[in-house]
Amino acid sequence: xTTTKNNRRVVVTGMGWVTPLGHDVDSVWKRxxxxxxxxxxxxxxxxxxxxxxxxxEVRNYSIQNFVKDAAVHATAGLNSQFALGAASQxxxxxxxxxxxxxxxxxxxxxxxxxxGVIDFDNYAASNIAGWNAEERxxxxxxxxxxxxxxxxxxxxxxxxxxxxxxxxxxxxxxxxPALNCLTAxxxxxxxxxxxxxxxxxxxxDVMLSGGTHTMIHVLGVTGFNRLTxxxxxxxxxxxxxxxxxxxxxxxxxxxxxxxxxxxxxxHALARGATPLAEVAGYxxxxxxxxxxxxxxxxxxxxxxxxxxxxxxxxxxxxxxADGRAAIDYISAHGTGTKENxxxxxxxxxxxxxxxxxxxxxxxxxxxMGHLIAAAGAVEFMTCVLAIRDGMLxxxxxxxxxxxDLDLDYVPNKTRAAKxxxxxxxxxxxxxxxxxxxxxxxxx
Amino acid sequence: xSRRRVVxxxxxxxxxxxxxxxxxxxxxxEGRSALAPIRAFNASGFIAASxxxxxxxxxxxxxxxxxxxxATKVMARDIEIAVGGALAAVRDxxxxxxxxxxxxxxxxxxxxxxxxIGAGLIAAELDELTGALASSRNATGSxxxxxxxxxxxxxxxxxxxxxxxxxxxxxxxTIIHDCQGxxxxxxxxxxxxxxxxxxxxxxxxxxxxxxxLSGGADSKMNPMAYLRQELAGRFARCAPSDDATSIxxxxxxxxxxxxxxxxxxxxxxxxxxTAKARxxxxxxxxxxxxxxxxxxxxxxxxxxxSSGESLADAMHAALRDAGLTPADIDAIIxxxxxxxxxxxxxxNALERVxxxxxxxxxLIMLAPSIGTTCAGFGAIAVAVACRALNEQKLPARLNxxxxxxxxxxxxxxxxxxxxxxxIATPSLGGQNSAAVVSRHAEL
Numbered sequence: 001x002t003t004t005k006n007n008r009r010v011v012v013t014g015m016g017w018v019t020p021l022g023h024d025v026d027s028v029w030k031r032x033x034x035x036x037x038x039x040x041x042x043x044x045x046x047x048x049x050x051x052x053x054x055x056x057e058v059r060n061y062s063i064q065n066f067v068k069d070a071a072v073h074a075t076a077g078l079n080s081q082f083a084l085g086a087a088s089q090x091x092x093x094x095x096x097x098x099x100x101x102x103x104x105x106x107x108x109x110x111x112x113x114x115x116g117v118i119d120f121d122n123y124a125a126s127n128i129a130g131w132n133a134e135e136r137x138x139x140x141x142x143x144x145x146x147x148x149x150x151x152x153x154x155x156x157x158x159x160x161x162x163x164x165x166x167x168x169x170x171x172x173x174x175x176x177p178a179l180n181c182l183t184a185x186x187x188x189x190x191x192x193x194x195x196x197x198x199x200x201x202x203x204x205d206v207m208l209s210g211g212t213h214t215m216i217h218v219l220g221v222t223g224f225n226r227l228t229x230x231x232x233x234x235x236x237x238x239x240x241x242x243x244x245x246x247x248x249x250x251x252x253x254x255x256x257x258x259x260x261x262x263x264x265x266x267h268a269l270a271r272g273a274t275p276l277a278e279v280a281g282y283x284x285x286x287x288x289x290x291x292x293x294x295x296x297x298x299x300x301x302x303x304x305x306x307x308x309x310x311x312x313x314x315x316x317x318x319x320x321a322d323g324r325a326a327i328d329y330i331s332a333h334g335t336g337t338k339e340n341x342x343x344x345x346x347x348x349x350x351x352x353x354x355x356x357x358x359x360x361x362x363x364x365x366x367x368m369g370h371l372i373a374a375a376g377a378v379e380f381m382t383c384v385l386a387i388r389d390g391m392l393x394x395x396x397x398x399x400x401x402x403x404d405l406d407l408d409y410v411p412n413k414t415r416a417a418k419x420x421x422x423x424x425x426x427x428x429x430x431x432x433x434x435x436x437x438x439x440x441x442x443x
Numbered sequence: 444x445s446r447r448r449v450v451x452x453x454x455x456x457x458x459x460x461x462x463x464x465x466x467x468x469x470x471x472x473e474g475r476s477a478l479a480p481i482r483a484f485n486a487s488g489f490i491a492a493s494x495x496x497x498x499x500x501x502x503x504x505x506x507x508x509x510x511x512x513x514a515t516k517v518m519a520r521d522i523e524i525a526v527g528g529a530l531a532a533v534r535d536x537x538x539x540x541x542x543x544x545x546x547x548x549x550x551x552x553x554x555x556x557x558x559x560i561g562a563g564l565i566a567a568e569l570d571e572l573t574g575a576l577a578s579s580r581n582a583t584g585s586x587x588x589x590x591x592x593x594x595x596x597x598x599x600x601x602x603x604x605x606x607x608x609x610x611x612x613x614x615x616x617t618i619i620h621d622c623q624g625x626x627x628x629x630x631x632x633x634x635x636x637x638x639x640x641x642x643x644x645x646x647x648x649x650x651x652x653x654x655x656l657s658g659g660a661d662s663k664m665n666p667m668a669y670l671r672q673e674l675a676g677r678f679a680r681c682a683p684s685d686d687a688t689s690i691x692x693x694x695x696x697x698x699x700x701x702x703x704x705x706x707x708x709x710x711x712x713x714x715x716x717t718a719k720a721r722x723x724x725x726x727x728x729x730x731x732x733x734x735x736x737x738x739x740x741x742x743x744x745x746x747x748x749s750s751g752e753s754l755a756d757a758m759h760a761a762l763r764d765a766g767l768t769p770a771d772i773d774a775i776i777x778x779x780x781x782x783x784x785x786x787x788x789x790x791n792a793l794e795r796v797x798x799x800x801x802x803x804x805x806l807i808m809l810a811p812s813i814g815t816t817c818a819g820f821g822a823i824a825v826a827v828a829c830r831a832l833n834e835q836k837l838p839a840r841l842n843x844x845x846x847x848x849x850x851x852x853x854x855x856x857x858x859x860x861x862x863x864x865x866i867a868t869p870s871l872g873g874q875n876s877a878a879v880v881s882r883h884a885e886l
Contacts, residue, residue: 045588046588046589046592047588047592048589048592049588049589049590049591049592049593050592050596051592053592072742073742075742075743105735105756108734108736109736115564121586123667124576124586125585125586127569127572127573127576127577128576128577128580128584128585128586130569130573130666131573131574131576131577133577136570136574137570138484138569138570138573138666139485140484140485140486140487140488140666141485141488142488143488143569143666144486144489144666144670145488147666147667147670148488148670151670151674153674153675153745154743156670156671156674156675157671157674157675157743157745157871158743159564159671160564160630160632160871160872161564161609161630162630162631162632162870162871162872162874163743163872165631165736165872165873165874166739166742166743166744166872166873167742167743169736169737169738169739169873170738170739170742173738174736175735175736175737175738175753176734176735176736177733177734177735177736177760178631178734178735178736178873178874179629179631179638179642179734179874180629180630180631180874181627181628181629181630182562182608182609182610182628182629182630183610183613183626183627183628184608184610190627194627194642194645197645197649198645200649201645201648201649203734203760218588218591219567222591222596222599222603222604223603223604224604225596226596226599226600226601226602226603226604227601227602227604227605228601284624284625284626284627284651285554285623285624285625285626286557286558286613286617286622286623286624286625286626287617287623288553288617288620288621288622288623289618290618291514291517291602291605291611291614291615291618292602292605299623300623303554303623307651428610429605429610430605430608430610430611430613430614431614431617431618431626432610432613432626432627
């Protein structure tokens with residue numbers, strides 16, 4: 001049994017992002033096609049002695065350039081600030097900005113947003129003040145005494161993972177269903193998929209969806225360094241993220257937000273909007289395997305790809321009339337960890353069989369870093385842009401082929417191609433696998 | 444279009460009254476409150492020194508397969524609650540899974556079982572983290588990131604980050620019970636588990652799974668998490684010597700705040716056809732769900748929308764989804780926290796939906812007995828609704844002595860004809876969730 005096909009078509013009508021490579025769709029896209037890297041030394045905290053002291057940070061960004069009234073977002077955490085910039089671009093492009101006929105109770109939000117940044121200095125200070133070294137435990141009274149003086153109400157509230165929802169709802173007046181999911185690196189792919197499902201079910205007509213996240217902070221980098229998931233390459237940070245390369249040694253942390261507006265086709269057409277692409281399928285699965293390891297056969301990733309393709313009505317092993325494989329491009333999860341890239345390759349082969357080698361698959365994480373909860377949304381957007389422009393972004397820093405990884409990873413250089421159907425994968429720590437299929441909109 | 448009906452076949456609430464529906468139901472009917480001085484840490488430095496904690500007999504090691512005991516070392520309390528709830532729900536549903544019967548084949552094919560678990564913002568255990576932080580102090584006693592990067596972080600277990608990621612509730616549950624279908628983690632504060640149940644409903648309806656382990660869990664019994672609740676303005680004043688059992692008075696004219704309870708619950712929700720095919724005992728029907736976003740003047744929702752308009756929209760949506768009208772509802776489980784601003788919001792929403800009939804609709808309140816259970820609330824409430832429908836009985840009500848126009852005053856447990864129960868939850872952040880649970884015989 002597979003996912004039932006639903007007739008309510010859903011299209012993308014707006015996109016926006018705030019990334020380490022810039023803050024508007026076309027300039028960032030151009031930089032991706034130019035094989036540019038957004039990596040550099042970490043500046044958000046003193047990371048000099050950390051095993052990983054580089055990352056891909058968003059630079060020179062201010063919500064002042066995007067929102068109507070910055071005062072109502074004065075306390076927004078960095079994640080909400082990124083979300084506001086990305087969503088404002090998407091909202092404007094969709095033409096919903098100023099569209100008087102919009103029923104805001106039929107507009108929903110579904111984000112895959114991470115927690116806000118912890119107020120680390122005060123947190124560490126309160127913990128140390130409350131520390132009873134002899135008993136090696138916190139003295140609750142001393143801790144509370146310090147924390148009551150040191151900690152700020154708004155900085156604490158803004159860490160709640162649903163705060164990007166609150167800021168976007170306030171900015172755009174959205175009153176329909178609003179959800180945030182936090183499935184680690186798969187979150188915003190899952191959010192877009194579930195947003196798509198809400199429209200298909202008829203619960204909403206329009207969804208603002210995507211993700212936002214930053215984990216470039218002391219505890220975020222600590223956590224991933226302890227898991228040995230981050231690259232610890234020495235030398236030039238722009239060479240550190242090497243997905244699918246034999247010398248790959250982990251991912252590079254990025255930050256930012258990708259946001260899209262999707263809506264039912266009839267709603268889009270009725271208001272004269274231009275569909276940028278059509279969301280064709282969504283699949284989701286759980287590895288149910290181990291806390292840190294992915295199932296060695298890529299079982300979960302293959303299941304989510306199969307489910308998404310089935311919903312899109314695509315047989316992965318069939319060829320199209322012009323001889324092309326079933327799809328034209330895969331935006332890989334492609335983190336650059338040993339395990340992910342091997343297993344993703346295996347999963348893609350399992351799904352597409354002999355055609356797998358004919359389907360280009362690249363990882364923009366090689367340039368932008370890993371935006372964690374926001375990664376899926378920006379990668380989905382690159383699929384839409386690939387369809388628009390007939391260009392595939394490369395996997396940069398690909399120098400040494402891994403004998404086990406033998407697909408077409410679009411090494412180092414952008415490629416022109418006929419692109420009508422793309423698939424975007426995201427796999428998260430904890431075992432969630434999510435896949436979206438997006439295709440050229442044809443009336 | 445006819446759609447798959449979704450039923451509830453397994454109940455696994457975990458509250459201060461224990462694991463499973465029986466101890467909770469008995470305590471609610473007897474009118475017992477578990478609110479008492481907090482034991483997890485010395486809370487006398489906070490406005491509220493009491494809350495509702497799981498009984499000391501709760502030990503997650505007893506609630507996982509032997510082969511999984513090692514993994515309990517990387518479980519935050521929130522994860523332990525979800526894992527305990529899942530086992531209770533699976534057993535209650537009469538399901539064999541890898542977790543309950545590793546040697547026999549599972550009742551439902553693993554790839555047809557999904558998992559949706561709502562979670563809060565999980566705070567790190569301070570004793571563990573501070574032990575490491577304290578070793579990275581400079582000469583003046585302050586935290587030194589240089590020492591931390593070089594040495595201090597090494598004191599944390601490699602899997603440290605994975606203890607506190609919100610999606611690790613679902614991660615552990617899917618691994619233990621081998622749920623390979625769609626899995627998600629909703630993080631919308633107090634609305635989280637209600638929204639998770641609604642997502643399970645949609646996933647089953649669209650055929651992506653036949654059954655889901657669904658619900659949520661939250662524990663704020665950690666000084667940092669607890670402080671965030673205080674800063675959010677949730678607490679009633681309660682000194683260690685005060686009688687905590689009489690302090691939470693939902694909708695009372697003199698209500699002054701709430702006390703926090705740790706807890707949550709996992710339910711087995713299932714397609715009616717597959718539940719019937721396996722001869723399952725059906726507790727109730729998840730007849731309809733609804734969601735909405737409130738307009739928040741202060742953006743983040745610390746000052747909730749007192750009009751209750753959007754919460755009423757969510758209730759209306761759930762009624763519409765169930766094909767019912769307000770007149771069909773026989774009882775209501777509101778969030779019922781005793782926080783005056785939230786009480787006012789809920790009262791106004793209920794008045795919008797039920798009008799003059801509201802005074803005839805009995806309210807079932809949980810917080811006076813088990814505290815305000817945050818992201819775990821919706822799942823506990825739905826479990827209680829299922830039992831109330833089956834027993835045709837209202838649990839006792841505590842503490843509230845003046846609540847004009849509401850059927851909310853303290854009263855012993857009484858027999859009551861119950862066909863449909865409405866559950867609704869607002870949240871900090873403005874997301875609202877509502878559900879209608881119906882007696883199976885009624886539909």
